[in-house]
Structure formats: structure tokens, C-alpha cells
Amino acid sequence: MAIKNAKNVSKMPNFWQIDHKVKNIFGIPGVVVLSSPDAWDKFSWTRKFFEEKPKEGYFVWVKREVSFPLSTCITIASPKISQNLRNLLVIEKGIKAKANVVCNAKEKKLCGIHKAKGKLILKEGVSLEYNHLHQWGEKDFVSPDYEFILEKNSRLIYNYKNLLPPENLEFKTKILSKENASSNLNLVVNSLNSKVKLQESVILEGRNSQSIVRLRLVGREKSQIEAVSQIFAKAPSKGHLDCQGLMVDKTAKISLTPQLICHNKEARITHEASLGKISEEELTYLRMRGLTEKEATDLIVSGFLNI
Amino acid sequence: MKNILLKIKNLKVKSNGKEILKGVNLEIKRGEVQTLLGPNASGKSTLSQVILGNPKYKITGGEIFFRNKKITKFPPEKRIKLGLALAWQSPPAIKGVKLSQLLNKISPKGLNLSEGKELLEREINLDFSGGERKISELLQVLALKPKLVIFDEIDSGLDIKRLETVAKIIKKELVVKGVAILIITHSGQVLNFLKPHIVNVIIDGKIVCRAKKYKKVLATIKKYGYQKCKKCK
Numbered sequence: 001m002a003i004k005n006a007k008n009v010s011k012m013p014n015f016w017q018i019d020h021k022v023k024n025i026f027g028i029p030g031v032v033v034l035s036s037p038d039a040w041d042k043f044s045w046t047r048k049f050f051e052e053k054p055k056e057g058y059f060v061w062v063k064r065e066v067s068f069p070l071s072t073c074i075t076i077a078s079p080k081i082s083q084n085l086r087n088l089l090v091i092e093k094g095i096k097a098k099a100n101v102v103c104n105a106k107e108k109k110l111c112g113i114h115k116a117k118g119k120l121i122l123k124e125g126v127s128l129e130y131n132h133l134h135q136w137g138e139k140d141f142v143s144p145d146y147e148f149i150l151e152k153n154s155r156l157i158y159n160y161k162n163l164l165p166p167e168n169l170e171f172k173t174k175i176l177s178k179e180n181a182s183s184n185l186n187l188v189v190n191s192l193n194s195k196v197k198l199q200e201s202v203i204l205e206g207r208n209s210q211s212i213v214r215l216r217l218v219g220r221e222k223s224q225i226e227a228v229s230q231i232f233a234k235a236p237s238k239g240h241l242d243c244q245g246l247m248v249d250k251t252a253k254i255s256l257t258p259q260l261i262c263h264n265k266e267a268r269i270t271h272e273a274s275l276g277k278i279s280e281e282e283l284t285y286l287r288m289r290g291l292t293e294k295e296a297t298d299l300i301v302s303g304f305l306n307i
Numbered sequence: 308m309k310n311i312l313l314k315i316k317n318l319k320v321k322s323n324g325k326e327i328l329k330g331v332n333l334e335i336k337r338g339e340v341q342t343l344l345g346p347n348a349s350g351k352s353t354l355s356q357v358i359l360g361n362p363k364y365k366i367t368g369g370e371i372f373f374r375n376k377k378i379t380k381f382p383p384e385k386r387i388k389l390g391l392a393l394a395w396q397s398p399p400a401i402k403g404v405k406l407s408q409l410l411n412k413i414s415p416k417g418l419n420l421s422e423g424k425e426l427l428e429r430e431i432n433l434d435f436s437g438g439e440r441k442i443s444e445l446l447q448v449l450a451l452k453p454k455l456v457i458f459d460e461i462d463s464g465l466d467i468k469r470l471e472t473v474a475k476i477i478k479k480e481l482v483v484k485g486v487a488i489l490i491i492t493h494s495g496q497v498l499n500f501l502k503p504h505i506v507n508v509i510i511d512g513k514i515v516c517r518a519k520k521y522k523k524v525l526a527t528i529k530k531y532g533y534q535k536c537k538k539c540k
Contacts, residue, residue, distance in 0.1 A: 280363065281399045287383040288359050288393055289413055289447055299412070303403025303430070 003049035013073040014104075015058040019081045030064025037087045037288075046088060049119045049213040054086030055115070058216045060099075076105045076112035076140065077245040079228075094125040101130065103144070105137035105166075112137065113153075118146045120152040122181075129157045136166035138193060145172040148179035154204065160187045162303075165194040172199045177205035177237070185213045191223035193253070204237035204267065211238075214307050217245040218254025230259040236266030243298040245275040246304050248297060309335045311372075312455050312487050313358070313391075318369035320350075320357050324447035327353045329512035330369070335455060338485040342498055342521060345509035346533045352493045354509070355457045358394045360386050375456070390454030394461055396491075401431040406443055414450040422446075422476060437464025441473060449480050456489040462497035474500030495525045500504055508536045 014033045016024035037045045037057030046059065047143050058072055074085065091097055105112055113135075122128055122283055150156055162169065175183050189196055201279040202211040231239035245254040258271040280299050286296035313335040320328040327350050345351045357364050358371060371379045378386055401409070404448055407427040410418060420427075423442040431475040432440055441461055448456050458477070462470055474497060481488060482501070490497060498506075498521050506524045508516035516536050518524050527535055 261378075279399065282401055284361050284363070284383060285395065285399050286401070286409070288361075288387060288395075289409060290384050290387040290451060291412065292384055295412070299404055299409070300401060303401055306403035 003035060003198040013071040014060065015072040016081075017056065017058070017085075018055055018075045018077050020083065020187040028066060030059040030062070031070065032059070032063065033064060035200065036057045037234070038089065039088065040185045049088050050086050051122070055084060057085035057118075059087070061097055062089075062097055064092075065097070066112075066152045067094045067099050071100040071102070073102045073104070074114070074116070074135075075103075075289075076110055077107075077115060079110050080112065081110070082113040083115060085114075085116040086196045087116060087284070089120045091122055091126045091128060093123045096127045098129045101129065101132045102135070103133075103142070103167050104135040105140055108137040109139050110137050111139040112141070112143045114140065114144075116144045116146075116269075120146065120148045122148065122156060124151045125153045125195045126151070127155040130159070132158070132160040134156045134160075134162040134169075135164040136162075136169075137164075138167060140166035141168045142166040143241045144234070147174045148173065148176065148183070150183060150209075152179045152181065154178075154181045156181075156183040156189075158183065158185045160185075162189045165189065165191050165196065167194055169194060169196045169198075171197065173201070174232070175200075175211065177202065177204050177206055177209035181206055184211065185211070185278070188216045188307065189225065190220070190301075190305065191225050192220040193222045194224075196223070196225045196227075198225070198229070200228075201230040201232065203232045203234065204239055204240060205234045206267075207235045208225045208235070209235065209237045211240075213239075213243075214243045214244040215241070215256075216305050216307055217243075217254055217256070218250065218301055219245065219247050219254045221249045221251055223249075223252045225252075225254045225256075227255070228257045228259060230261065231260040231269050231271075232263070233267035233269050234263050236264055237269075238267070239269040241269075241271035241273070243271070243273040244304070246301065247275065248301060249275045312337050314340075314372040315358070316370045316372075318354075318357065318371065319367045320353060321365045321367050322353065322363065326367070327364075327512055328357065328461055331509070331514055332510070332512060333507065335487050335489060337454070338487055339505065340482060340488045340490070340501055340503045341360050341504040341505045341507060342490040342492060343507045343514075344492060344495060344524070344528065346493065349533075350385075350512040351493070351509055353458055355393055355459045355489075355491055358386075358457060359383055359391060366538065374469060385504070387451060387453075391457075392448045392453035392455070393452045393457045394441070394448050394459060396463065398432050398444060400433040400435075402433060403494060404431050405429065406431050406446070410446065413447060415454070418446065418450050422445065422472065438469045441465055441469075443451060444475060451477075453486060454474045455489070456481060457489045457491065459491045459492070462492055462494060470497060471500060477501060481538070494527075495521075498525065510537055534537040
């Protein structure tokens, strides 16, 4: 199921790694695609971003605009695999790009580990839509740690969806925004029998930089979510956090901490946050349209996650 | 007995510890158009919600029968399957879910729409005007292919032209096809279009009047207020 959906997002990924093996890799005119160890050897300038020689992962360097989305797929297909990826995406000045990134497990009970540390460099005037989809097995441990560097006048739309959660998810995102750069983050986590730690931080360090962060968390059976969502304004800038959690099951626990830090008196950062259960009135309304309680709950949750 | 679609016997209902319905009796036959008039807070909307099985209300006495089945303890979805439907007075918004998604779930084969096409791709009831809400409710009710529809204040928030359009659809899609209707209203404007066979007046949780000539009852209420109906007891 996970693989089938992954294929829908990206039929022929530019980079596809299964377990530790690169299954598919292809560049296109204007776009360099390599494994990260090869990029370390071939382009010495990448070393400052990787810090140490990577063992696995991908390097995508967009030098020219392409009319279709770039795509990568990292899959766990065998039991007890432990991936440790270093990924790097660099987009040159003024390019408009879209990337579909899928990380998944082929089966439900592979007990895999997926650790990914990545940097995404958006040079001046770049516009990137980055769609990140996670679909994991019930026993996986997943830990992505990504840093986005938004140079002057760049734009980022980052959509993260985790609809099939792993047993453990530790998700870190950091966005560094330079002058006039802007970001829209839409992060969706559906938690079921899982422990989730989310930590996102947007640093507005350039004049007129701005960011909107929308976080939607769903706590289903036996799930625990801890989310810390931060905007740090260092320059005259604007930011808004919109964090909402839906408690679907009585065994769910959600802790949500919106954090605003302001070091500039010309900056304006705001937040709204809420945690609560599904409205009884909405449930009853949909049941009076013939839906069972479960169907009504699923429809309300799907709407809640639709940001 | 075969002709009777809905039968309510001595229904008593509490909400938040307060008795709202104090022994309601009501019968609706197949294909019949009835109305329920009453002042604010007389129990009209509560009655409609209880008939449809809203779990918020506690039934403390009495019984509800629909198509000869005792449905007093049925969940709402089971009542819908039997052919009951309710157009809400103030329906809640369902964020992120388009009206077309819900209509597809109710009726996967699709609907023949003459009104409300512009609402289909909007989130259900979110920022809908009063009139748009009524059209949306009507579309959902029609999709359910019901045998009895309760319209709770379908005329509130509608201008006279929109009201006429809504009444025409109700007539064409429901009344003519033999679907029974209960119109809850406190203004009575819609009745001139739908001409009910029977008018019921509810005051303080009890139906105090049941008559055939709705115009006469409306005129009395207009002239003397609901106080006169109380004396009718």
C-alpha cells in the first residue's frame, strides 16, 4: 500500500534508495542527481554542508529550471534495516522548482530505523514547493532533521504529511530566513499507537522576512505527541504560528508548545493554538446524514488535516 | 395504522436537567404536510432533534414510532436509513470538507441539481449566508431520499424570492412525490407556499392545538399572540 501510494506521487523518482541500495538515479539536463558519497567526492564545495563524508543519501543540484517536479524516494523494504542518510538539495538563483519527497516502509512490521539529516539551500530568488510524504510501518523509528536556508527573496512552501505514523517519530525542522525571504509550513501528523516529538523552528533573521506555520496534530489510540513550534524574530519581520490538535481517542495525549521569541522591536509575531476533541454537534450533524460515528469522525479528521 | 408514518406518544425530554418536552403527542401520515408553530423556546427544535436521535437530549418518558418501528433508542444513522431526515435551523460548519464530498457519501450516484451548484466546492456551511445554508440543507436532505422530512425554520433568513424558490423545490421534489413533511416555523410565511394539511401549536413543551385550517390559526396568533392558543387548552 505504501509503495503504491509512493508511486502515485512520483512515478519515476530522480533518486530511489531501497534499504541501503540505490535502485534508481537519473539526472536531467540542468539537474545533477548523485548519491551523497559521490557528491562528496566529486564536488568539494558540498563538504561544508555534509560536514563529514556521508555513507548514504542523495544530492540534488538544480542549476536550471525544469517544468516537472523533482522526486526522491527512500524506502525500507527488509526487516531491521537502519538507514543513516545525509541529503543535500541546492537550487541556484531565481529558479522555480517543485519537489516530491517520499519516505516509506514497504510493510507494516519491518522494525526499521530511518535517520535522515538534510540541508536545503534556496539561493536568491528561488521559489520551492516541497511536498514531503511519510508512510511508515507500525514498528519503525524515524528521525528526520532538516535545515532549510532561505537566501534573499526566496520563497518556500513546505507541506509535510505523515498519514501512516511509525512507532516513534522525532521530527526536527529549522528554517533560516534571510532578507525578504518567506516560508509557509503546513505540517500534518496523524498519530496512532505512536510516540511523536516535533520541533520546528523558524528564524527570521533578515529584514522583511516572514513565515506562517500551520501545525495539525491528530491523536488517535495510544498516541503521544509532544510538539514545540517556535518563531524567533531577529530582524523587522512577521511570523504567525497556527497550531491545532484534535484528540480523537481518550487514550491520546498531546502537548503543544507554541513559542515566540522576539529580539527586534519592529518585528510582529503572533500565534493561535488549540487542543480539543471533535465537536459533538458536528458528529451528530453528519450522523443525521446517514454516516456512522466512525465515518463521521474520519470525515471530520480528514477535513481538519486538509490545510 | 398502516398509513401512519410517525407516531409520538407522550414524549418527555430533558436537557441539562431541565424538562423541555412535557408529554408531546404527534402523528404524521404518509404524504402529509404538517406544520408545527410555536413561540421561541417552546421546544420546536428540541422535538425535531429528538425525533432524529440527537444523543444530547435525554428521553425521560414516552415513545417514538416510525414506519411501525419503535425507534426511541435508535442512533441517528439508523433513523436516516429508515427514511427520516432533518434540515437544521443552524447547521455547524465542517472545516476542510467540501459539500460535494458529503453529498457523494450520502448519494454516490449523484444528484440532479437545479440550485446550489456554486456551493459544492465550498467547505460545508463555512461562511455560508443564511440563504446558502438553507439551500445546502435542502440539497443534503434530497440526497437522502427520505420518507419524512422535518424542516426546522427553513424560512428564516430567506428573502421572499429565495423562499419561493425553496418552497417550489420542496413541492416538486418531495410533496408531489408523496414524501411527508413537517414544517417548523414561527413566522408562518412559508405556509402560504406549502399549504399544510394540519397545523400543530406547541407551547411550553406541549402541543396545545391541532387543527386543519392553518390560515385561521395563523390569523389568531397574529391577532392575539400565542397567549390565545394557551387558553385554547
